[in-house]
Amino acid sequence: MTVSVNSPVWQHVNKQRTVKHVGTDWTSWCIRCCRGKDTVMALLWRRLKLVVTVMMVNLFIFIIIARHNSQDKNGHKVRIPSKPFWNKLVASPAYWNHQQQILDLHNNPILGANYSDADLPWANDTSLTSDPCQPNSRVTTQVKDYNSLPARFKDFLIYMHCRSYPIMVDQPDVCREPPFLLLAVKSLAPHFDRRQAIRQSWGKAGVIANQTVVTIFLLGNATAGDHHPDLSEMLHYESVRHKDIIQWDFRDSFFNLTVKEVLFLEWIQTRCTSAQFIFKGDDDVFVNTYRILDFLKGLSEPKARDLFVGDLITNAGPHRDKKVKYFIPESMYIGTYPPYAGGGGYLYSGVVAARLHNVSQHVALYPIDDVYTGMCLRKLGLAPEKHKGFRTFNIEVKYRSNPCAYKSLMLVHPRTPQEMIQIWAWLSSPNLNCQ
Template identity: 85%
Template structure:
């Protein structure tokens, strides 16, 4: 009895399969029809009119083996086959003078950025190779300029105190470029060498330290972490004119679950933003350079992320063209990873209400406030470190 039943079931399945096959290969009139896609799966790449977008298109092609396979070397358009800079990318690329339509009318900061946009590697002048010999729980990495000694010293005496804070290991470093005579800076080389020997917390590279080169500082720092401090559990990266409540940050970090800690990237997040087109604005970007909106990004005054994210950002940064605004660039790298920064109300990169600024308790629950002078940093830290401070 079992044999005929098996045969019957198999016949029914075969009949259903034939019906489905016939239905799927016939149109409503019963005619057989071959389904042909109406357009190619991979759309033909058309060069963007904006220089950064076009450079990103080239990088996307180079890093996408499936897409690259659709172009033979012979059939690749000239704009996608630009390999002229690979041999020595740190020489000025004078081709941009004709590739950016309004190059000659752009401010000098844009010309300088565009000429060296492909350079990501600069010699390190001052290093601290053993600063993370014991992997820290929290690495405080502060963007600074050579003349800003008073800011660095105030941070050392307040929220950037290295060592053991609240039973956790904290390491502080200051990230510098080269404040050159070409930008009318005084020569502070000897002073900086003394400061570095005294405090052993200066990291300096030989590149022009300018606003547009903060992205270079970001890329070099991500490389430095992987070689000098890969064991850092968390990283705070910020400016030298912010106040950071290190106690609050450590409390916040200790309260995270393992999964929360792994993908952590928090700050004062800006969404639905785009480039400023007003030439009078510090963040002005012309259309010839960039079109489109910005991905969500955390304001560069300061943000907090995990060591795991740092390693992934380092890899992603190699696939994202340098952009002259560093916090936007970091947002671009996060998007490349399929991630987005998380907004945290403890980060106040646009200050707090004036009436609360002299109230010690206003800073108790915050992680960052911007801006603050060196004197204000020391004052606020003294308030928060006072055992008798009572904020009910």
Template identity: 45%
Template sequence: MKGRTGAFAATVVICSCLIFVYTNLNPEGPVTRCVIPDIPVRSVTGHPRPSVTPDTVDGKVNRSQLRDVRISTVHLSTVFRTAIPQSGAFWNRKFYSVLKKLDKKGNLPKSEISGNGTLESTESLQTNIADFNKYPSIHQDFLRSMHFRSPDILINQPNKCTSNGKPDTVTLLFALKSSAQNFAQRQTIRQTWGQEKAYENGLLVRTVFVLGTSSSEEPDLGKLLSLEAQEFGDLLVWDFKDTFFNLTLKEHVFLKWSILHCPQVSFIFKGDDDVFVNTNAILKYLKSLQPAKVSKLYLGQIISQASPLRDPKIKYYVPHTFYDGPYPPYAGGGGFVFSGALLESLYSITWFIPFFPIDDVYTGMCFQALGIVPEKHQGFRTFDIMEKDRENACVHKDLLVVHRRSPQQTLRLWQRLESPLLTC
């Protein structure tokens, strides 16, 4: 009886907390608050999940999980070096200070990294950027922390890519950018295309959601995330504010995590938590690749000949005095795939190239700096498809990624695609 009572109590706590999440997402509904007691949470199998608790001991970050990753000497491609104009813009000046440190072969010595973990003072920024005080606050915050690269990890999944203590050869790792309040999106992915299992021919898929922490202006969902992490074992949470301009930092820390905890992964899918992915179609495509392509794959919907947007009212605004020049060809950040063989090189190059506030542009810079040319695939539709086709399962059957879909749309599409009754 005691066991049943405990299970019931745990269920009540979980349901109450989910009500809290959904009612906060719906401002018209009642707000129900919950306090999560310190109870051992068990998985759906009834057994405690090992190694999925937050990396804390007595309330302090457990640094035993935060090993350093070797930063390699990196060769900077000529294409990237010549693409950035030499001008007075702040980012350009930072970049050219890095170029001065290249050796005769175009290599960047690891002793000369641009990210030393320090914060830039407001006085320094005002001295170096004449109109800094006119920048939007989100830009000012980004500039103060653009050299910061080593936040503590609060919730880790060190055994995500292992079985029985041994590394798994993971075919595809879904790494999805999420935020604390997006439980519905995460749960939908778990139920549909993000299921962790062995697909046809034994191709192994794993899924993680990559998060920062809530700002002081948002409800503190830390305890709820802890509970979710224990139940599902797929949350990675770092100690930095989860803002749009910090997505570049989120990319950087994920690369480090992958090298440490999923080093044998063949391919990584990076994307948002509101995309619809045809997992079987992606695996089929990846399996068809020639060996020469596998090691240098950077695949998605490619944006070419793009330039910074200069309207301060736009989300993607980049001031003239911060960056001058075109953008490299890059894969839309809604969803793209790259080779696991590139993890160490990508991570290393992020220590040399100054952070940029738009994460998919920055990722494109890193790939171009490594001499990797992005590959376009018609199955990636990160800017959506025609409205009349958005509920058509047959249209989605030949697509790999579509952005964006609500949880309800994703559930409907997945159920239809998986149905043996579907005829296209």
């Protein structure tokens, strides 16, 4: 039997097929939608996990840094001060330390702003007259053992605040041609033979190794009270003849070498600001000027600007033995010394010289000049540098007669006038072979 496509039976079959087909497509679409939602949720979940992980890592790093910042280099926890930062200052029992405390208070606006005169009555030193170069008689009661101190201490303490002395002999034109190297030699009036040996050897002024070198000798006044013979006329002739003597009217004693130091720094700023480098030393040393010039020409600009080299002395303090030349009683100074270069001789730049001049006004005079220079450097925040070419404590005996032993050195102490001339002749000889 044939059934027509238009018959009710056939139409019923087609209707069932259509319903079945539509149902199948709807199920597939629902499945696809559900699967898409699962994918989106999985993606969102992964992103959430990533964000949480990053946050946890950052939190962990923050905790580590916070713990690190709360500890010092030794691993100890830093404690926040519970008391005021500015503790009340107490006057030092040692006279020099006390005078330095007063200078620090007067020259430091931060300290001055935190204390009044009523807070620190000891900081107002009323023992000085309007002229600091007048004898300070009050010091005899301020230093507890003053009466038992040697005469050199009494003399220093009475005139400790005086920094200005008349100049007796000057050489205003000595630096007319700007020197590359200024050789400043501490000397005494009777030491003519040493000065003459230096003029004939390592202190020979003029052009050396294509550089201008100027030599001057720094003198005080050799007073009759120290039993020096009167050599004023001879000194006058020497000054006219060589034009290299600078002399001030102060007592030329061991403890007044610091006075000579501050007067020389002032002299540089008025007469020889053009000096690029300065060697300052004693008149019983040998200086290898050739080696110094080679050393200076090889310096970089920053190194040359802040230069201060010599025979460095560290971890030192005052001698308490009265038999030692450098004896300092506890009534005068307590504490250790800053690093300093031995006074036999050291080398520094003209820039450092100007800075030392300025800062020296804020450092109380101390009776040992090389220690005092170290104090000024400490105040500047500069550290003197050790150079093995400076031998202020001599060299081994077996090398002293060997010309080649001096070729790489800058300074040797001590040497007699004859030895200076001999060593200079060795170094100046074109036949010297030190291979």
